[in-house]
Amino acid sequence: AGCTDAAWRRAWCPRASACVVAPLGVRPGMAAVASASLGRCLGRSLTLAAHSGRFFARLTQVELESAREDVTIFAAMRPTPVTLVSILEIVEPRQLAKFLHTEVPIRYAERIRLIEDGIPEWKEVPDIRDIHEMHLRTFVSLRKVQHEPNLDAFTEVVREAIWEQRTAVVTMARGLGALRQRHDRYSAEFADHFLNDLFLNRIGSNVLMSQYLACYGESTPAGATNTQTGIVDLACDPAKICREVAENVLRVCHRQTGLRPVVRVEAHSAVGMDFGIPRFAYIPSFLRYMIAELLKNSAKATIEIAVSTSPKSPLASEAELSRRPIFIVVCADESRVAIRVSDRAGGIPFSVGSNIWSYLYSTADRGQSELAGYGVGLPLARLYARYLGGSLDLISMPGYGTDAYLMLPRLQHAQLEVVPDIDHEWKFHSLADHCL
Numbered sequence: 295a296g297c298t299d300a301a302w303r304r305a306w307c308p309r310a311s312a313c314v315v316a317p318l319g320v321r322p323g324m325a326a327v328a329s330a331s332l333g334r335c336l337g338r339s340l341t342l343a344a345h346s347g348r349f350f351a352r353l354t355q356v357e358l359e360s361a362r363e364d365v366t367i368f369a370a371m372r373p374t375p376v377t378l379v380s381i382l383e384i385v386e387p388r389q390l391a392k393f394l395h396t397e398v399p400i401r402y403a404e405r406i407r408l409i410e411d412g413i414p415e416w417k418e419v420p421d422i423r424d425i426h427e428m429h430l431r432t433f434v435s436l437r438k439v440q441h442e443p444n445l446d447a448f449t450e451v452v453r454e455a456i457w458e459q460r461t462a463v464v465t466m467a468r469g470l471g472a473l474r475q476r477h478d479r480y481s482a483e484f485a486d487h488f489l490n491d492l493f494l495n496r497i498g499s500n501v502l503m504s505q506y507l508a509c510y511g512e513s514t515p516a517g518a519t520n521t522q523t524g525i526v527d528l529a530c531d532p533a534k535i536c537r538e539v540a541e542n543v544l545r546v547c548h549r550q551t552g553l554r555p556v557v558r559v560e561a562h563s564a565v566g567m568d569f570g571i572p573r574f575a576y577i578p579s580f581l582r583y584m585i586a587e588l589l590k591n592s593a594k595a596t597i598e599i600a601v602s603t604s605p606k607s608p609l610a611s612e613a614e615l616s617r618r619p620i621f622i623v624v625c626a627d628e629s630r631v632a633i634r635v636s637d638r639a640g641g642i643p644f645s646v647g648s649n650i651w652s653y654l655y656s657t658a659d660r661g662q663s664e665l666a667g668y669g670v671g672l673p674l675a676r677l678y679a680r681y682l683g684g685s686l687d688l689i690s691m692p693g694y695g696t697d698a699y700l701m702l703p704r705l706q707h708a709q710l711e712v713v714p715d716i717d718h719e720w721k722f723h724s725l726a727d728h729c730l
Contacts, residue, residue, distance in 0.1 A: 361433065364403075365403045368399050368402075368403035369403040375711035375712070375713045378682065385521070385522060386509070387506065388441065390502075390509060394452070398455075399433055401713065406433065408495075415476070421469030421472060422472075425465055436452075436455065453512065456514070456515065459500060460515070463496075467489060470489060470653065471654055482655075485652075494714050505524040530574055531572075532624045533572070540559060543586060544557060553612065558622070562624070572626035574631055576702065580679075583678055584686065585635070585700075588698045589620070592637040592698075593620065595637065595696075599614075599640050630701055630703060631704050632702075632728075634698065636696070640693060640694070642692065655669055680712055681711060682712075684700065684702040684703060685699075685701045685724050699725050
């Protein structure tokens, strides 16, 4: 999130290489069942060849049949959600590789099962079929690759697994839209629930793989990293990030519209040791993405209402913008960090309601731009908040403005992954959990 394909391609230079691989054992109790299936298919070598932007070889029919059996086995396993403490405790690449080798296939298998069981007609829609094939191909590659005697082959597979995911969100959302056009029985509610589960599971997989690459010393889509803490910043400064993101968003606004809304950021803390500037362990790229999505929406709406108020006078529009500042307030106590983004852009009509959280709803009626995209920004931002036990909620005052509330756990042991799993219970947090 927040990293363009071009920037990522410059940072990553995947090597077209041959990678000889063999099956590894799975969790106790599953080894005997999996070995027979893996032995038929996963004992062969896999060549990672760059071809038309794809780096995983297509599966043969025999591999497909065997992979389906293995997906069933792994989908039945329970994923192991980890806390931020656990992520930070294991920064040695070889230990991480051992954990990822079983854990990430479990999560990929869950997503494959979600597609197959949730959408019986998945083969009819090219976008959904491509996503399914990509997941199955990555699942097989992760099961086949060795992390002994060195990590080169494993790192190559992880690198390409993340690279292949770069367009998965937009592709799958587009596929669900096409599916609904073919079959009326798939409601928007179904699509949103399905995509929330799929994408939240995806976020967890990508975090684990990005953490591995960062600790291995490689660049990742998560931005600045180091080999000691990976993609996590132990002293993440949310107010500083808000200011940096605001400057970037305002630069885009000026480039596209010639106008710059006013954004004011302030920070407060009830913890004396913070000295008014709360910091906490978090993944900065997540926070940047969430704040950027909120600010893009507020800035776009603020500009639109300012222009509509004084359509023939740029100076009058600028004066109107100064009367409608966007406020970002960062505050914290010992257990949580709270961020409120408030605007005076007229609010969201009550008739729109929860559509703002739908992947199939977008206010962009004239194509995509840097300020208005594919309609996945806000719902995906909410998933990033939920991933480590946080929440993102909006309260609209039609005719006045909108307040967005981002609540994030500050204690590392409370920052626990939320990993959707059909077979086991899991839940989200919301603003209601923090109301007095």
